[in-house]
Each structure stands twice: as C-alpha cells, then as structure tokens.
Amino acid sequence: MTIQLYHMKKLFIIANWKSNKTVKETEKWLHDFDDGVKGGKTRVGGKKVIVASSFVSLEHARYCMRNLKLSVESAAQDISPFDKGAYTGEVNGAQIKEFANYVIVGHSERRKNFGEDDDMVAKKIEMAMKHSLIPILCISNLDQVQSSRFKIQSYDNRIILAYEPLFAIGSGQADTPQNAESVAAKIKEIVNDTPVLYGGSVTSLNVNSFTKMPSIDGVLVGGASLNPLEFLEIVKNA
Ligand code: PGA
Numbered sequence: 001m002t003i004q005l006y007h008m009k010k011l012f013i014i015a016n017w018k019s020n021k022t023v024k025e026t027e028k029w030l031h032d033f034d035d036g037v038k039g040g041k042t043r044v045g046g047k048k049v050i051v052a053s054s055f056v057s058l059e060h061a062r063y064c065m066r067n068l069k070l071s072v073e074s075a076a077q078d079i080s081p082f083d084k085g086a087y088t089g090e091v092n093g094a095q096i097k098e099f100a101n102y103v104i105v106g107h108s109e110r111r112k113n114f115g116e117d118d119d120m121v122a123k124k125i126e127m128a129m130k131h132s133l134i135p136i137l138c139i140s141n142l143d144q145v146q147s148s149r150f151k152i153q154s155y156d157n158r159i160i161l162a163y164e165p166l167f168a169i170g171s172g173q174a175d176t177p178q179n180a181e182s183v184a185a186k187i188k189e190i191v192n193d194t195p196v197l198y199g200g201s202v203t204s205l206n207v208n209s210f211t212k213m214p215s216i217d218g219v220l221v222g223g224a225s226l227n228p229l230e231f232l233e234i235v236k237n238a
Contacts, residue, residue, distance in 0.1 A: 011211055012160060012197055012218030013235050014050045014136065015225030016077065016104060026057040030064040030072075032228040037070065042236040044071045048218070049235055050102055051225075052077045052136075055091050058099040075102035075136060078110060081123035083130075093131030103128050104220075105135045106144075108166055118147045125151050125159070136160045136220070138199070142183065145190050152191045161187055161196045162220040168200025170223060175200055177209040177216075184215035204233030211238045 021029065030051075037044055052075035053061050061074050076099075080090035096103055105128060106121040121137070125148065128135040137152070137159055139145050145152075145161070152159050163183050168175050175198070184196040198210045199220030210216050219238065225231045 009217055010046065010048055011238050012048045012050065012195060013238050014052065014075065014102075014162075014197065014218065014220045015231055016052045016107070016199075016220055016222050017054065017226060018077070018109070018222060019054065020226055021053060021057060023057050023060045026053050026061050027064055029226075029228045030061065030068065030070065033072070033232060034068045034070050036229065036232040042232045044235060047235060047238060049073070050075050052102070052104055055096075058096070062099045073102065074100040075104060076100050076133075077104045077107070079103045079105065079124050079127050079133070081120055081127060083127070093127045093133060097131045097133060101132075101134060102160075103133045103135055104162075105137050106148075107138045108140050108164060108169060118144070122148060122151050125155070129155050129158070134158060134160060136162055136197075138162045138164050138220070139187075140164055140166050142186055142190070145187050149190055152194060159194055160217075161191070161194050162199045163187060163196060164199035164220065170201070172201050174202060174206055174210075177206075177213055180210055181213035181215055184213070188215055202234065204230055204237050207234050207238045 049072045065072050076096045080092040084092050105124045110116045125135050165175050180198040187196050195217035197218040197220050198216050202219045202221045203224045
C-alpha cells in the first residue's frame with residue numbers, strides 16, 4: 001500500500017475594505033460574519049482570514065474579533081515610510097502593531113492616486129519589517145516584483161505578494177485563472193517560495209477558479225468583501 005502525502009496549502013483570504021465603513025459598520029460586519037460562521041455557513045478553520053479595515057476601525061475591530069473569538073486577523077491598509085515624529089497625517093508601524101500583524105503596502109490605488117513609487121514602497125516594507133508587521137505587497141506587473149526583489153529576499157521571504165492587474169481592480173472583469181497562475185508561477189521563480197495571492201474582481205462565484213491553481217495561495221478581495229455574507233461565501237468556496 002502506498003501512502004500519498006498531499007501538500008495542503010494554507011489559503012489567505014484577505015478583505016480590503018479600502019476607504020469604506022465607519023467603526024459602527026465595522027462592528028456590524030464582524031457580528032454578521034460571526035453569525036454566519038457560528039451558524040455553520042462557513043468553516044474559517046484551515047484558512048487564514050484577514051480583514052483590512054481603515055485605521056480608525058482597527059482598534060474596535062480587534063476588540064470585536066477577540067470578544068467574539070472569531071478566527072479573523074486584522075491588517076492595516078498602509079503604513080508611514082517614517083518612524084514616529086513630525087509627519088502630519090501619517091500612521092507609523094509601532095502604532096499599527098498595537099492592533100494588527102499585517103499591512104497592505106503599495107496598492108495600485110496608492111501608486112496612482114498618491115504618487116507612491118518603488119522607493120516609497122521599499123521604505124514602507126522596511127518599516128513594516130522593523131515593527132514585525134507582515135507586508136502584503138501589491139504588484140500589478142512583474143517589473144514591480146523585480147524592483148522589490150532584493151527587499152523581499154533580504155527579509156527571508158516573510159512577505160505576502162498580491163498580483164493585482166490594473167484592468168481587473170473594481171472592474172468586474174477578473175483576470176483569467178490561467179493568466180493569474182502563470183504570473184504567480186513567474187513571481188515564485190523570482191522570489192522563491194513567497195505566498196502569492198490574486199486580486200481583482202474576486203467574487204464567491206470565481207474565487208475557486210483562482211485558489212485551485214497550484215501557484216496561487218489565496219485572494220485579496222475589495223468590493224465583494226464589503227458584504228459579510230458574500231465574504232462568507234468567498235471564504236467557503238475558496
Ligand atoms: P476589487 O479590489 O476586488 O474590488 O477588484 C481588489 C483590490 O483592489 O485589492
């Protein structure tokens with residue numbers, strides 16, 4: 001009799017709420033999500049579910065997650081490229097670390113609307129690492145992986161990459177799973193075993209076509225994560 005060992009990948013399912021939801025709405029989402037989990041709609045176990053709320057919701061999100069004993073973790077959506085000091089409006093790594101273990105870095109909306117370039121992204125990755133936050137680095141093409149390559153490798157791959165093609169973000173037109181798989185495989189050739197997620201118009205209907213691909217380790221979900229019931233379905237179907 002031969003015993004086959006399957007390497008089960010642990011999927012990351014990450015909600016990116018962007019500039020949405022007040023503290024009250026955050027609380028309601030978490031309670032609705034929890035009702036779904038406790039009501040048996042979805043098993044979160046075995047998957048790493050992370051919610052990136054806005055800075056102002058992070059503290060209460062953590063309180064609710066603990067209170068409900070929900071196996072969901074928090075991420076921030078951005079980080080200051082500087083440590084504490086005279087940087088009006090910025091939120092630094094030490095402040096984030098009080099409430100979250102992950103931080104999204106280099107999202108294309110930040111690159112496009114706030115002029116973030118590769119140097120700025122590199123500084124943010126450095127700050128995340130300094131404060132023991134795991135960066136979820138968003139990239140929309142392989143050039144961006146190449147330019148962050150040394151930074152990623154110097155941190156021993158303790159980083160998560162999310163491939164998000166620009167045409168697919170918020171458009172309802174996801175990339176094909178085959179193309180996403182081929183980009184994810186190329187990313188892994190550049191940065192070894194770093195987990196690679198796909199992001200861009202992921203829904204409960206298409207999530208599995210991505211997560212079943214061998215090189216894709218999960219999804220980063222924007223619009224469809226705003227509704228807790230849809231997000232429950234995404235976690236379930238992934
Ligand atoms: P979307 O956003 O799911 O709304 O396309 C994804 C993202 O920008 O992270």
